[in-house]
Amino acid sequence: MATTIIDIARLAGTSKSTVSRFLTGGIVKKETASSIEEAITSLRYTPNVNARRLVQSKTQVIGVVFDDISMYYYAEIMQGIQQVANQSQYVCNFFSRANCNRSEADFLSLFAQGQVDGIIFATFRQRNAQEIADIATSGLPVVLLGSPANHPGISHVDVDNRLGISELVHYLHGLGHERIAYLNGPEEMPAAVSRLDGYLQGLSACKLPCLGGLVVDTPWSVIGGESALASLLAQPESFTALICSNEFCAFGAARALQAVGRRIPQDVSIVGFDDSPLLQYATPGITTLRQPFAQMGQMAVKQLMANIQDPQAIPASIYLQPQLMQRASCAPLVVSSQVG
Amino acid sequence: MATTIIDIARLAGTSKSTVSRFLTGGIVKKETASSIEEAITSLRYTPNVNARRLVQSKTQVIGVVFDDISMYYYAEIMQGIQQVANQSQYVCNFFSRANCNRSEADFLSLFAQGQVDGIIFATFRQRNAQEIADIATSGLPVVLLGSPANHPGISHVDVDNRLGISELVHYLHGLGHERIAYLNGPEEMPAAVSRLDGYLQGLSACKLPCLGGLVVDTPWSVIGGESALASLLAQPESFTALICSNEFCAFGAARALQAVGRRIPQDVSIVGFDDSPLLQYATPGITTLRQPFAQMGQMAVKQLMANIQDPQAIPASIYLQPQLMQRASCAPLVVSSQVG
């Protein structure tokens, strides 16, 4: 049926060993090489990857598993992953768990036996001990992306949530703000926990008091941000700046703030976490911390490659720093402008 | 190294043929079956996909090539594709052309020789005759997704751009509008051409005159929409409604409109094409046509499956209808409200 290495050998007047050697970059005489080349183009030959993978027990494929591929940032992560993978002649298999109700363990066995050379799990959630054990015993190189904890034996790449929010506190403090409210995320999200940590750390580093009423929990949604702002206004403590632990609640909070007549940034400075057109095009544009998703993807692949090439390579935890995207939603404190 | 079918046979006290028969759903005695099953679980055996693919020359993989995976709607398309693929025990290989400067032809040869059983090209651009010929001669089942033209021999799935915009004209006409402006997209985008067609068709179906000044070209961006609106206001024809051929220019136009003091929808009704949080959370929310991306992905896979299962299957062109997402940006015409 399809043309094989043997057809090439026959046409080039040599043996399949020599053709194979040519294909894999071994030593062949110039003349032989050129007649093989000729045969390959004239027969439009492409090596059969499955035969190659079978004999080499190597696939040049990495598997990438997402929680739910529909969030905008997954696109960026994928881009980063793909870019580096392709540079290294690797191909990516992407999966979204949301559409196939398989557990990570299912993926481990799905990928077992030669499907992929390694896996990136890009799922932003907590893992239990069993799941970690499954990964560790699978024998496959694995990198966790956007995951919180540092598990011995498993590499992982994440953004430095704590540092990011802490910098944000410094930034607002530098503008003169001392009463900085905080919209906290759901506690089952590890990222939310780290961000709250960053807020508290930032406050203490700036020698600012932590005023209990100024921390309000919210689900990470526009509506969540709106109602969180309502409870913030309902409590007695005043504030001149507001840090939102997520973009959607930032947008909601900003809108709710404006709806009750508070001006941004004259009355309240507001910052978000995560970036999207929503914050970019809000009026005013909302200052936010941008997660370097593409770079996170790139780093994850690089680390995975290292682990694939050398199974003894030491696993690493890599934290990338979020970048401050300055827009018009923050201003220096004017003493008369406190609200609350 | 890894456990093979032979290890299972040995442990189960039978032959590899029988184990293989068991694995592929053939007839085996109950007792044999259970001892094989036992051996499989105790040795944690998983079949080697590469060996299987080699001998069957079938991969259970479909390749999916995107132009640039960073647009939000690709996530939806991927979701749709993945969902149906997984149901059929297929696995997807996703690629983004943006990061690997390979042509579609490169992908055809990359995927040749057993990488995949079929390909979906989800690239929203025009193809030249050579590219079409390459696809046709590749021998691989191919489905074009979001592509404009109907090429003999190649299946394709797209949204019905023309019908969508035409319905939009009817909708606005139904609200009493007769002077409906149009923000046209870049002519190298086939979708933009179809949408303009739809606008013109809609006008003529509603027996409305096409007023030359009311059609303005714009790149599909927020800034583009803003400046297009400026030129619309600079020309003499008045309008009470505005159709934007894309979400970004809709957002920009709406913002520019409000910036010059025109109220939405009291002074001007405005609609977009494509949907995203940007339009959803704009103030007021902007009515738009939502492309059923997930369904497009699903249909593409179904069609591809059909073409894989039966290479003689007749290629099909499938057009899905965009859905009107009604928000607060449109209102019935009040006679005194003309602007322009």
Next chain:
DNA sequence: GAAAATAACGGGAACGTTACCAACATCTTC
């Protein structure tokens, strides 16, 4: 209970490649 039919199994070739290793050709060196 022998013949025929059926059920279950096992041997071995094939899939298309790589990789080892022995063989052969060509070139140096003295």
Next chain:
DNA sequence: GAAGATGTTGGTAACGTTCCCGTTATTTTC
């Protein structure tokens, strides 16, 4: 020009499956 070094080649065994087909075990039928 023989001995060694170097460069190039081809034969063959693997890789882990599936699938065909002949063989053996079991059941049915008269």
